[in-house]
Amino acid sequence: MPNIVRHDGTITSDDWTVVPQPAEGESLELPKGPALIPAELWLAGREHFEGNPEIGVWLDSHEEPEILKDHLDKLPIIAINFPKFADGRGYSSARLLRERFGYRGELRAIGDVLLDQLQFMKRCGFDSYALRPDKDINKAPRCLQFFTNAYQAATDNDEPLFRRRGEFPVAVAEETA
Template structure:
């Protein structure tokens, strides 16, 4: 069962992330029972069916638009953003847009090549769940990685998680 960090705690999550394999189509892919995180294409092709069967989430690739989900945000428990490789930073922008411009308040999950070095920055962009690729970390390594979320105790800059800059949050003696 995949493990992830949700709200700064390690939890197990039995709900699978569905990936379209070569030869599969969004309209015909077999979906697991009990809910899953499905690709945007599957959501768009089978929205009503997924809602009836308890789909709880949709995942976006870095080149997809969050506005494609704008009308459905209230119905989605989870939106995941896929990081295909460490150097692909588009997911940070998507997360910030979903939190700030679109007002999404559900679980925002980073999936794929999510590395410990990124955890602090991912949380600052609005992610509240981090799901590294399965097998990337042992349980001990994942527990140690929790500390990297708090690498910086007080960020200077504005972010999705911290809406005011440091000079507005801290009063100094004159």
């Protein structure tokens, strides 16, 4: 079973199976145990899936998170697929789900997820990450802590640094004559 990284840096086993979009004419095959199914299929059959704590959804990068806004309280987990590391639309989707639509469940990054993206994903509201299989998951906790302070407001802190600067000690260089 693969592992995932949580936003606090802990590494745990991933119990969720990502179910791919079935080919045209094929039906959805659910595995045993928790499953992440394509969002459009969940919406199409929501009367069968609503309230099931072992069924979550995944959004592809081109899908708008608004399609889920009326059903967020019924989804234990939403995963956002990053088809390639250069596709940043998933960051916007995460912020919309957290800030505009108020989603409070687990938000997971899947797909082409790299170590150097984790800190930025965390700031956008993700709280778990399924790294690309060729990446060393043991380096992930350190990658989530690269920066101690960020200048901008985000989902992890809604105040910019200039408003928080009184919270941090300021190092003053001593003059040497």
